[in-house]
Amino acid sequence: MENQIKQPLENRKVAFLTLGCKVNSYETEAMEQLFQQASYTIVDFAEQADIYVVNTCTVTNIADRKSRQMLHKAKKLNPDAVVVAVGCYVQAAKDALEADEAIDLVVGNNQKKQIVQLLENYLSDHEENEAVIDIAQDSEYEELAIGSLAEKTRAYMKIQDGCNQFCSYCIIPYTRGRIRSRKKEDILAEVHRLVNKGYKEIVLTGIHLSSYGLDSASVEEYDQAIDQAQHTPLLQIITEISEVDGVERIRLGSLEPRIITDEFVKTLSKNSKFCPHFHLSLQSGCDATLKRMNRKYDTKLFMEKCEQLREHFDRPALTTDVIVGFPGETEEEFGETIQFLKKITFMKTHVFKYSKRQGTRAAAMENQIAESIKHERSETLIELDKKNNHMYLESFIGENEKVLFEERVTIDGKEYMVGHTQRYVKVAVEGEESLVNQIVPVVIDGFASEEVLHAFMNYSK
Numbered sequence: 001m002e003n004q005i006k007q008p009l010e011n012r013k014v015a016f017l018t019l020g021c022k023v024n025s026y027e028t029e030a031m032e033q034l035f036q037q038a039s040y041t042i043v044d045f046a047e048q049a050d051i052y053v054v055n056t057c058t059v060t061n062i063a064d065r066k067s068r069q070m071l072h073k074a075k076k077l078n079p080d081a082v083v084v085a086v087g088c089y090v091q092a093a094k095d096a097l098e099a100d101e102a103i104d105l106v107v108g109n110n111q112k113k114q115i116v117q118l119l120e121n122y123l124s125d126h127e128e129n130e131a132v133i134d135i136a137q138d139s140e141y142e143e144l145a146i147g148s149l150a151e152k153t154r155a156y157m158k159i160q161d162g163c164n165q166f167c168s169y170c171i172i173p174y175t176r177g178r179i180r181s182r183k184k185e186d187i188l189a190e191v192h193r194l195v196n197k198g199y200k201e202i203v204l205t206g207i208h209l210s211s212y213g214l215d216s217a218s219v220e221e222y223d224q225a226i227d228q229a230q231h232t233p234l235l236q237i238i239t240e241i242s243e244v245d246g247v248e249r250i251r252l253g254s255l256e257p258r259i260i261t262d263e264f265v266k267t268l269s270k271n272s273k274f275c276p277h278f279h280l281s282l283q284s285g286c287d288a289t290l291k292r293m294n295r296k297y298d299t300k301l302f303m304e305k306c307e308q309l310r311e312h313f314d315r316p317a318l319t320t321d322v323i324v325g326f327p328g329e330t331e332e333e334f335g336e337t338i339q340f341l342k343k344i345t346f347m348k349t350h351v352f353k354y355s356k357r358q359g360t361r362a363a364a365m366e367n368q369i370a371e372s373i374k375h376e377r378s379e380t381l382i383e384l385d386k387k388n389n390h391m392y393l394e395s396f397i398g399e400n401e402k403v404l405f406e407e408r409v410t411i412d413g414k415e416y417m418v419g420h421t422q423r424y425v426k427v428a429v430e431g432e433e434s435l436v437n438q439i440v441p442v443v444i445d446g447f448a449s450e451e452v453l454h455a456f457m458n459y460s461k
């Protein structure tokens with residue numbers, strides 16, 4: 001398809017759309033900055049642009065469909081525009097995307113840093129319309145840096161890519177490749193840049209964050225390192241980041257339970273900047289299901305790790321993901337998950353219905369579960385989560401907390417300033433816009449809504 005972009009660079013408009021996870025959001029922001037540095041103007045995706053970049057996701061079949069829909073939507077918005085498909089779905093479905101008339105350029109993972117150059121090459125010769133490498137063979141971390149973020153108070157920072165775990169339902173190891181870690185100097189340089197821009201909270205993210213710094217480890221070495229997580233590179237980088245002046249909070253993305261050891265927890269519990277918020281993906285509370293999922297822990301180990309966290313931190317925020325309707329999940333197995341969730345009482349459980357992902361082992365498993373059963377099971381867990389969440393939030397009523405304020409929102413027709421505590425509890429106060437990006441002591445006195453606590457400012461602190 002012939003595209004006719006004749007404007008000089010500074011008049012060229014580029015629009016982005018991101019699907020999927022926080023890592024994708026981070027990478028989109030980094031690509032936006034590359035385009036800005038090259039004198040392009042960033043516009044909203046709904047506007048007429050000269051170039052549309054869709055950062056795709058392939059975590060489920062629904063994500064695939066959405067990725068295709070958005071790429072086609074871009075072409076409809078401006079049939080003369082160059083439509084660029086980037087990211088994980090590209091990695092999984094390169095040939096189909098190249099054959100698709102609506103898509104002009106496909107850019108795989110670990111090629112995003114070259115996106116401006118790839119686009120300009122394409123515009124000049126219309127020949128080379130793909131840059132997708134065999135991600136399984138690539139061992140380099142692609143350094144994509146950001147200077148600022150759309151979110152004004154909390155900076156999500158990607159420090160790791162890829163995954164070696166091969167959970168049986170997950171396509172990510174095939175689309176993101178093997179574990180690769182960002183260099184310490186690059187991480188610290190970005191932390192300094194973000195702090196200079198005024199960010200107070202850094203959230204470390206990755207595809208499999210617990211693997212940070214273990215790139216060259218063999219499977220055995222990896223297991224050993226993660227089982228004795230005293231000196232893991234992750235623990236070291238958390239400590240170094242929290243020593244940077246201006247960083248007031250440091251939070252972690254999803255962790256694997258095995259990384260929680262006495263040493264890990266003790267070190268972190270002494271770090272006042274560290275937010276006691278642990279996202280440990282459980283996926284199932286039944287050992288037989290966990291085995292079929294190829295998860296590397298059982299419920300006993302998971303429970304021990306949660307207890308360890310609760311010993312060293314006061315009411316740590318334990319959050320998790322659970323998949324319902326995994327192939328072969330019987331009523332009894334699902335019952336075990338319910339019992340386990342009741343025992344642990346997470347602060348928040350994100351419930352996902354199993355979705356078949358072509359190319360994974362689980363897709364070929366027998367006894368796939370009917371959608372109606374998945375729906376029922378999901379509703380049951382969502383109800384349970386509401387109760388657990390309420391119980392957790394209620395335990396803070398009457399307490400002093402510190403809130404990092406983010407934005408003004410309307411709850412039940414009333415305006416509030418809202419932010420989060422270290423434990424990621426959302427709190428609303430009647431206050432001024434000037435609270436944004438301030439950490440302020442408050443006293444919690446009730447609920448502003450089902451999931452948000454109400455507080456007043458504690459001027460005595």
Ligand code: SF4
Nearest residue numbers: 163165166167170172
């Ligand atoms: S740990 Fe499992 S679910 Fe997470 S990215 Fe790796 S393979 Fe996928």
